[in-house]
Amino acid sequence: MENNLVIKAENSKSYLGFWIYILTDCVVFASLFAVYATLHNNTNGGESAQILFSMPLALTQTIILLTSSLTSGLAIIAALNKHKTRILLWTVVTFLLGSLFLFLELREFNHLASMGDSWRASGFLSSYFVLVGTHGLHILIGLLWMIVLGLIIIKKGLTAKSMKGLVMFNLFWHFLDVIWIFIFSVVYLMGHMGL
């Protein structure tokens, strides 16, 4: 009974459905990456990625997000051990890291916009803001999800249903990690190298 909570048959439908949802979201990001690839040289007379983006900041964001993925994984391990307080603890840590990530991203957006390099400036910056911003929007949804999940676990304990929610949340959060790796490589690394 204990560990079977994760792979309970009635949950497997939801897991498959959620995987397919993630696939569809991958296609959304694929489209946005394609748009970025097409437009990233159309700077409309403004600065290019090489000058605008800060590598140390992007690296810090990466480390924060990857660490949050680790902590959300630790929440799953705590759930398998049926350790309610530890689940909540790791979820809170994940939430804080996610919020910090989002804060840094919004600060960078604000910084760029105040310098006159907003989404209105060029096709390049439009595609940058929307690609990275869509990832940020997903992070925001993940944060809301964590709040709801945490409240459900506090109130109802670790039921099969909340376990299902926790597993799906983890899939979602790791997926956002993978997308961020691509953003880091394509937008920041390749931008830094002037590609």
Add this chain to the structure above:
Amino acid sequence: MMLANLLGLLNVDSFRHDIIQNVGVGIMTLSIFFASLALTYFRKWKWLFGEWLSSLDHKKIGVMYIIVAVLMLSKAGFDALLMRTQQSLSVGNNHGILASQHYQQIFSSHGTTMIFFAAMGLMFGIINLAVPILIGTRDVAFPWLNSVSFWLFVSGMILLNTSLAIGDFSGAGWLAYPPLSELQFSPTVGVDYWIWSLQIAGVGSLLSGINFIVTILMKRTKGMNLMKMPMFVWSVLGSMTLVVFAFPVLTATITLLYLDRLVGTHFFTSGGGGNPMMYVNLIWAWGHPEVYILILPAFGIFSEIVATFSKKKLFGYTSMVWAIWAIVILSFTVWLHHFFTMGAGADVNGFFGIMTMIIAIPTGVKIFNWLFTMFRGKITFSAPMIWFVGFILLFSIGGVAGVLLAVPPADFQLHNSLFLVAHFHSMIVSGVLFGYFAGIVYWFPKFSGIKLNERLGKIAAYLWILGFIVAFVPLYALGIMGATRRMDHYSPSMGWQPLFIVAGVGVLIIGLGLLTLVSQVLYSVYKHVENKDRTGDPYDGRTLEWSIPSPAPHYNFSILPIVKKTDDFWESKQEKRSRDLVYKDISMPKNSYIGLFLSSGAFALGFGAVWHILWLSIVGLLIILGSVIARTLTEDTEYTIPKEKLILDDIQFYGEGK
């Protein structure tokens, strides 16, 4: 001042229209008024909400999809009639009945409504009705999500029709190419209506896609492995796979267009580093698969019908499955043939031209498989078969015209001409619509318990076939003579008027066909006592749906069937196999209003976004979030049907001891 802020861009002028549009608004308002009056008079409001609008039963959701789709088909058909009237009259000094701007809105709304709300609605309607029963299960994988999909479809539909009464609709064609659809050239809210009605309905389709893939993969009854599934289920699996790969591209693309219009980004603008051709590429990366999303289930329906009415196993089952998956994959490699004239270069055009010709091969395989199924079969030419024969003839002609258009040099001549319009109507009317009509007629006894009147059914099919030929063959000729699409006025020296008049007569014949089709249903329901299907198997059918009573009970199967072969019901009849009468209690999903509530939030979000009413959009978003959370917190989502009830139901239909 305060009020003006609360209403965004809305003002009194948003409600002022010309006479033709006012008549449309009047008809719409009166219909809603009389429908409400009738519901009040017969005291049916409670029944409507309790039994239907809140239902999670896949069959009821399917019926509602079809009702909405037929309404939209009539509305967009009326648009077609207006267009042909304009083109028959507007020659030389006469400028017809419509102003150019209004004409543009009409052809944009015709295309949008037909694809998204008529064709997609019929498709999801039939999939909902048939797929769960065909795979031997009691419901879809996520019944609540299914109702959310349907209600998002409805709220997209309502948003589109709101544009008739409040503001205007997009005049930028059914795919709203930039830079025309950008704020600079389309400053009114029309394009925003287009964006948001598609966005909302599109998310609904996406959720349906996920739902049916999981249903087909996880909910098949015992013994039905993939290669024993009815061909319709295979075609739906192919189509839904396309949905989950293609619709996210639509969602992303029209979001970018909306951002261009709302916050001044430069994705598709001509200046500022934007790239309008990128939009055209992206929209067709969704748009071409969309064509196959629509046609594959129609192919599946014909596969079932041909086998049933030829009393033969479907010829070449395995090759049919491979043909479906070849189409699924190839459909992502041909999108550029929609704009050979972009100037991508001879090599790129050559590649996409060849891929387009190659995709005709699996389609040809299917045509031959159907013909070989009929060969030496005991064919009954009932109404669904008439639709099928019409489809084979007209679809093949349209397909050959398509292969002609796949040759880039020929396409440079015929691009944007009425030849193209005739070609894709051949695919979508005589392919998609004929298929779905045949499917509705074929499965009608199963979900209603009433057999349809054959005579009226055949007349309807013949009228549609005749009307189609009269309406669209002239367009092939006109296209070759140089008539372009979306044209509202021309010089008499072109000599096109007679052909346009003939095409207009064709639209009238099609309209008559639609009326006959509807009267076929109404007449048969009126005479329901003598048309009652008492056997549950009116055609001596082959697949599982005919093994249960008609109308199908809401739990579908009192005992879940165990499948041994392809076309298992037919085989079990031949072997006189009897089923084990082991009844068990079953649990079914309870009705839920949350899907309906959620979609009202989606409408508020969309309407607010169209008119820049920020508070309304926020309210809509909160309603959506709240509904999802409320559903997550709902514990008690199922109820139990005791086995005694199942036994009683079975005895009532089959009689004692069967």
